[in-house]
Amino acid sequence: MAAKKHPALSAAQLAGVARLFAVLSEPSRLVLLQALHAGPLTVNEMVEASGLKQANVSKQLAILHDSHLVRRERDGNSIRYEIADPMVFSLCNLVCSKMVRDAQCAMAMFHPEI
Amino acid sequence: MAAKKHPALSAAQLAGVARLFAVLSEPSRLVLLQALHAGPLTVNEMVEASGLKQANVSKQLAILHDSHLVRRERDGNSIRYEIADPMVFSLCNLVCSKMVRDAQCAMAMFHPEI
């Protein structure tokens, strides 16, 4: 039986969805989000935590900010970023559990007894 | 208070997560997934339903198949695809609800009374 709860999304809506997935499709941005998972951080702190160059961190944060995934706030001379929408972690958890499922499935092809 | 339920993901794990988001970051692939939401379809049926060229549909389906998001099965002369992991729709629904939230937030900046 085919599921059909939601109406089809328009091309523009699909483009919007695709755009947000694209924001999450870059490991450097996921690194930054993961760092922010523990709490707010300044740009410099994220540069140190991630090993990425400062210019790169700034640009990736700008992209995350444009997508309303992070919020920023000036703190003296620095700028502190924090997660604006915890939904990103729900997305990541779904993807992670899928990867575990796929991995278990692949494993089963070699070790059916387990 | 900072949330911290999950251990940090390794670079390889983040790359895997990013890869799956990348698969979902292309409108043409979302169109195909949305078409398959109503039930299994052959390549030709998806060409007609999507308006995309046949070569393009085949390539995008191959990418979806590599990610184990769709399954394929030969049916006579054609090949029938179907959703292999309904989790993709959970992902899309999360993103959609976020977009609604953001849109309502943007709206409120112009119509605070609503």
Next chain:
DNA sequence: TCGTTATATGAACATATATTCATATAGTAT
């Protein structure tokens, strides 16, 4: 076997974007 239909794939092209360097902007302190 031969022709037809359905799907996949290689080559070529255009486009998008991540990364880096250099520099600009903004805030702070002396």
Next chain:
DNA sequence: ATACTATATGAATATATGTTCATATAACGA
């Protein structure tokens, strides 16, 4: 005002990939 620190941004480059055309592969029917 000047020097210093923190962050953002423009230019340049490299890389990835979506799209299309042409063609290959595979199944089916006569």
